[in-house]
Amino acid sequence: MNYRHAYHAGNFADVVKHVALSRLVEYLKLKDKAFRVIDTHAGIGLYDLSSEEAQKTGEWRGGIGRLLRADLSAEARELLAPYLGAVMAANPAGAIESYPGSPLIVRHLLRPQDRLSAIELHPQDFGRLRGLFAGDFQVRTMELDGWLALGAHLPPKEKRGFVLVDPPFEQAGEFDRLVDGLARAHRRWPGGIYALWYPVKNRAAVAEFRAALRQVGIPKILDVVFEVRAASAEGLFDGTGLVVVNPPFVFESEMRVILPELMKALGEDAKARWSLEWLAGEHTPA
Ligand SMILES: C[S@@+](CC[C@H](N)C(=O)[O-])C[C@H]1O[C@@H](n2cnc3c(N)ncnc32)[C@H](O)[C@@H]1O
Numbered sequence: 001m002n003y004r005h006a007y008h009a010g011n012f013a014d015v016v017k018h019v020a021l022s023r024l025v026e027y028l029k030l031k032d033k034a035f036r037v038i039d040t041h042a043g044i045g046l047y048d049l050s051s052e053e054a055q056k057t058g059e060w061r062g063g064i065g066r067l068l069r070a071d072l073s074a075e076a077r078e079l080l081a082p083y084l085g086a087v088m089a090a091n092p093a094g095a096i097e098s099y100p101g102s103p104l105i106v107r108h109l110l111r112p113q114d115r116l117s118a119i120e121l122h123p124q125d126f127g128r129l130r131g132l133f134a135g136d137f138q139v140r141t142m143e144l145d146g147w148l149a150l151g152a153h154l155p156p157k158e159k160r161g162f163v164l165v166d167p168p169f170e171q172a173g174e175f176d177r178l179v180d181g182l183a184r185a186h187r188r189w190p191g192g193i194y195a196l197w198y199p200v201k202n203r204a205a206v207a208e209f210r211a212a213l214r215q216v217g218i219p220k221i222l223d224v225v226f227e228v229r230a231a232s233a234e235g236l237f238d239g240t241g242l243v244v245v246n247p248p249f250v251f252e253s254e255m256r257v258i259l260p261e262l263m264k265a266l267g268e269d270a271k272a273r274w275s276l277e278w279l280a281g282e283h284t285p286a
Contacts, residue, residue, distance in 0.1 A: 001122050003168030009047035010060030010099035012266045013240035015067055016226045017166065017197055018105050019258060020242050020251075022083035024162050024193060025109040027248040034113035035161035038153060040146030041168065042118035043101045044128035046090060050097060062228070063266065064099055070265035075257050082109055102164055103129065103139070110138055117153065119146045150181045155189035162193035169199055175209040179216060182245065186218050193246045200227055200239030213243060213279045220281035222247045224255060226262065230271030243279070252276055 008014065028035045049060050064087060072080065086108035090100040100108070103118040110116060116139045120126040126143040133139040142149070146165065154163070165181060167174050178196050185194065200206055213221055227239030244251065259274040266272075 001168070001170070003170045004053060005043040005101065005125075005168075006047050006051055006053035007057045008059050009043075009054060009101065010049060010064040011057075012059075012063040012226070012228050013197075013199070013237075014099070014101075015063045015266065016224070016240050016259075016262060017195075017242055018086075018100075018102060019080060019083045019262065020195065020224060020244070020255065021102060021105060021164060022086065022109060023079065023251060023254050023258075024195065024244075024248065025106055026082050027250060028114075028160060028162070029109075029111060031160075032113075033160055034115065034158050036115045036117060036156040036158045037106045037110075037161055038117045038119070038149065038156065038163045039103050039106065039166070040119050040149050040163065041166045042103045042120045042129055042141075043166075044120075044125045045101045045104045045118070045132040046128075047099045047101060048097070049099055060099060062268070064096065067262070067265050068096060070261070072261050072265070073257075076261035079254050079258050080261075102166060104132065107133070107136070107139055112138070114138065115140070115156075115158065117142065117149075117156070119144055119149050121145050147177060147181050150185040151188065154185050155192060159191070162195060164195050164197070166197040174198075175205055175212075178243075179209065179212045182213075182218070182243075183216050186245065191246065193244070193248070196243040196245075198241045198243070199237055200225060200241050201237045202235050203231060206241065210279055216280075218245055218280055220246050221279040222252060222281075223275075223277045223279050224259070225273075225275045225277070226259065226266075227271070227273050228266055229268040252282075 086105040130141045224242040
């Protein structure tokens with residue numbers, strides 16, 4: 001396990017993923033009944049943007065750095081408010097110095113009755129994650145394999161909520177593990193919402209992944225794609241994807257407001273594009 005999210009925290013892919021997560025949490029809050037979020041690959045939860053890792057790549061500047069300077073439509077700004085509130089809560093002095101990871105963003109948005117399970121396998125990263133949430137009875141941190149949790153920890157006793165699966169993609173076979181893990185999880189908890197992150201880098205692998213998802217027999221799958229630049233010949237990390245299973249009914253229309261605004265803020269060339277496509281179930285009107 002060599003992957004360190006500290007190099008990438010706050011980049012364009014984190015922004016898209018975390019904005020989508022925030023909309024899922026906000027939807028679940030429309031009913032009083034408690035819910036649980038399960039983050040199977042949680043990372044450390046809070047990233048110092050002045051660290052050597054973050055400075056080395058500077059990726060956050062093309063993500064949250066650009067978004068914070070963007071002139072957003074009023075409608076998009078309202079939908080982004082929970083996410084941006086979580087980012088600013090991690091930066092109480094006002095200037096952007098830190099970036100919250102998925103567990104901290106979710107935690108910021110929970111109500112007293114809601115819960116978060118944050119899972120991380122890397123021992124050092126787990127130590128940081130545990131420290132961040134020490135004494136917080138709404139958050140359960142676990143040092144274990146997130147893929148196993150997809151079986152053993154579902155369904156949660158609340159029977160409401162969502163599962164984020166955000167693996168590092170440092171090993172071959174990660175796309176297959178995502179499809180298998182989703183199929184297993186969905187058998188145990190068909191009513192759960194799932195968000196699966198993937199990189200748009202190796203286009204052939206992405207096409208195979210999408211084809212496999214069309215065949216997996218799960219009724220409602222929406223694929224969010226956000227590419228910040230034209231596909232590079234050498235297959236660089238030019239875009240990001242998020243597969244959402246059982247998206248709430250408002251999710252697609254909210255993303256149709258949000259994504260064009262994010263694209264204006266984060267797109268890097270004229271080929272930058274976004275899309276929302278049903279891989280199974282409801283179909284987007286032409
Ligand atoms: C992309 S990062 C997670 C970022 C985080 N979800 C966020 O949005 O802030 C992937 C994380 O998964 C961890 N990891 C790798 N293999 C794992 C496994 N089998 N189970 C749980 N965590 C794992 C890595 O150590 C890394 O911290």
